[in-house]
Amino acid sequence: MNSFSYTRATDVASAVHEIATDRAAVFIAGGTNLIDLMKENVARPDRLVDITRLPLNRIEELGDGGLRLGALVTNTDTAYNEHVERRYPLLSRAILAGASPQLRNMATDGGNLLQRTRCYYFYDTATPCNKREPGTGCSAIDGFNRMHAILGTSDQCIAVHPSDMCVALAALNAVVRVTGERGDRAIPFADFHRLPGETPSVDTNLGADEIITAIDLPAKGFADHYAYLKVRDRTSYAFALVSVAAALEMDGDTITEARLALGGVAHKPWRNTDAEAMLNGVNATKDHFEAVGEAIVRDAKGFGHNTFKIVLAKRAIVRALQYATRMEPKA
């Protein structure tokens, strides 16, 4: 780890001012990803601005029936919050599918959105990586890429976003609230993370002078028909090979609204609203689910070690929909 200076922010405005005026400064909150990256010399900030004592640690009900998650609420306190458990069980399940209890006790909701890929080459400073050092090349495309992306890739980067929580937030159409020197913004979840394109070093559309203050959940929580299915190499405490958040509204056996978000397959939580629309108004059958799965992986591309994910993703979509419609009892 490099040496650095440390300051503690006392209010949001001064925190924003500190990073806006010192480009070598970064925020630290839970630190579970940043400290790790600093130990690996992947992140080398000259200055840490500790935001853990800012008043962003509450979960509040919104007037429109939604719920506001303060950016500094821990993943644990979010997953076990009574409103989240009752109204947004998909989010609770997704959070609890990620990391370990110790990490969830430290990690914050805002930080979860900003965690970086666990691509082995991104972490290994001895290898080229366009995300870590733009222009050096991608070691994963022709390297070991079992964990890597099959959708939305570019010839610059095939990294995946590692979060489980974000997959559920994508399905729930959450909104990310941010504050910067130019004022406040509300970013729809689908627009928060980026695909790699030609600039894979940029993970999100958060501005350099902006801080996440909260994540808003719309009123619709899909508490009756949901599933979070995570497929991984061991039963617990591992990143997803493929994960699927399924959220449905149903009238009897008829699906009236369907949301599907995938993790472990792309640089951001993957939504395909055209494919989701195929389920609107149909009776829930396995044939329909397979057609949707097929549509979602139609443009998928494997890179050798990860090509199995194409079939795996399709099957995981079918299974998640079976769980959400209760055609299959939940595992």
Place this chain on the structure above:
Amino acid sequence: MDSRPAAGVASRSPAKLPTTCAITLDLNGAATKLDVAPWTTLLDALREYLDLTGTKKGCDHGQCGACTVLVDGKRINSCLTLAIMHDGAAVTTIEGLSKEGALHPVQQAFIDHDAFQCGYCTPGQICSAVGLMREGRAKTPDEIRELMSGNICRCGAYPNILAAIQQAMKVAEGSVKP
């Protein structure tokens, strides 16, 4: 972390680095002052500056759980947090669990069930189990396994660790005498 390219790499400002900063921890029940550099992790502060070597450094990356301690009653990985961030916090390590010479029920249960082989992961396992019991979310064996998954045991003592935690839970409920 954000949209800036490789944060902190491009412009290494000639920041004045404070060598150390004074903090106070409520450490195992005693107010403890120490001077730490900003980059000293809580784990290193405990082991290198406070001579509390019960907390172990395993992977140093939050993947093994050997460094688990309780901060304000909650279990965390002490390797992935900076000591300076916890000024004023209550920190409980394995050394702080026994009371008046009597082992904590989880410590006693680990002995009763031979819940270790080499013992390196044990302080982290025990602190994690104390945190788990406080959280009150694990009831069944599968739930205990899932919520102890942040603690790796290379010797594979998991069946006995599970049995020890179940015993400690029964002691806590009052259905079994310690």
